[in-house]
Amino acid sequence: MTGEKCKPEVAKTGLGSSAAMTTSVVAALLHYLGAVNLSCSGQSSGDNASGRELDLVHAIAQSAHCLAQGKIGSGFDVSAAVYGSQRYVRFSPEILSSAQAIGGTVLPDVVSDVLTQRWDHENKQFSLPPLMTLLLGEPGTGGSSTPSMVGSVKRWLKSDPEKSRDTWSKLAIANSTLENQLRILKGLSENHHEAYESMWAEVATNQHQELIIRSLLAARDACLEIRLHMREMGIAAGVPIEPDSQTRLLDATMNMEGVLLAGVPGAGGFDAVFSVVLGDASNAVAHAWSSVGVLPLPVREDCRGVSLEDADPRTREVSAAVTEEPDEPSLLHR
Structure with missing residues (x-):
């Protein structure tokens, strides 16, 4: 290996995967810290996070994505990851101006500034007709x-x-x-x-x-x-x-x-x-x-937006192992 910095090559699809990853990490941290309460994907829509909670995830995810990419894009991919399938009108770029000029600003101040901005984006729920x-x-x-x-x-x-x-x-x-x-x-x-x-x-x-x-x-x-x-x-x-x-x-x-x-x-x-x-x-x-x-x-249209995922069988295996009685054999006890 040489002393040069190696940048891994990742195939780009143009489907907003970086925005989806950023939104997932932001939502997971906010949910873990109790700032938002996300529902599991299998629950009814009535149990979903409130509009204000989703707005919080959206504002921070847009800021993080802007910082990571070094530019202010359309924001549609982040908005879709947060709110689900939608008709979108972008926000005013000035809202994220502090996230662009982070050089001389501490991160908490950037987040505070972004959260106090009046976000003027529009997102109307939209889905394909049946069949x-x-x-x-x-x-x-x-x-x-x-x-x-x-x-x-x-x-x-x-x-x-x-x-x-x-x-x-x-x-x-x-x-x-x-x-x-x-x-x-x-x-x-x-x-x-x-x-x-x-x-x-x-x-x-x-x-x-x-x-x-x-x-x-x-x-x-x-x-x-x-x-x-x-x-x-x-x-x-x-x-x-x-x-x-x-x-x-x-x-x-x-x-x-x-x-x-x-x-x-x-x-x-x-x-x-x-x-x-x-x-x-x-x-x-x-x-x-x-x-x-x-x-x-293997992807599909989704109107839910960000939510906890309960369909991964690995999470059920871990949960089952953690809740077993101490005297029962399990992978965690071996």
Whole structure:
């Protein structure tokens, strides 16, 4: 081993794993110290941590993540880790200004300053309609540098404000359209449950099913428009937001039976890909991805946000061993 500092190489997926880890550590410490009371994942939603407790976890986790990364990002990945699946509007960057200028400031003062700020982020609960499944795939290409790509896009925004505003506006409209269509579909699934469920097995036969199909097609069109404007933005900024290799993969995915949406999450680049599929099309998409070297990831959408995990069998084994009577044999007594 040489005297040089070795930096371990970790494959980057672009799915906010660093934010999830930071949030988990912050929440675990706050729960252990009694500052918040988190519920177990198996408990009812009525036992969840209060809004104020989650806000505390969110503020400290955002600060810690900002310190670790050396920059103020969108904050969406931390917010999602705290509150669960959501529609998000970012906070004012000035809120974390003290966390950026920590050089001459002691950490408790930074935390105190951050907690007294008026956080102006917005997070509305959001989830996919029933019978839709979110799939994520890892292409195995190592991911892209998000700060570098974001920096290139910002420079483009300044250098060509008229063109960039037009593209940005169209992208925002397409994003809102997709969100609205998914909300409409969720409402239709609740108000016309029979028509919604039967639609997957047969051709539309009534007006409610026609409404559902119309919203599905509108959601698909919105996704295609989002991808178009993301590519336009990448070309103009000189960064591969949706690289050609991803375009070919996503086009092929969207052409598969049962696939509603496909795209690149977050800042794009060579990070992960996502797809939203209808009914039982998940296995076919996962198999198709695997055949071209894209690893399907065993993750799922989650509306709960941060909570204690009680599903790990190792925790039950340890708990059982600790509570045994002293005269009973156990691994801890051997």
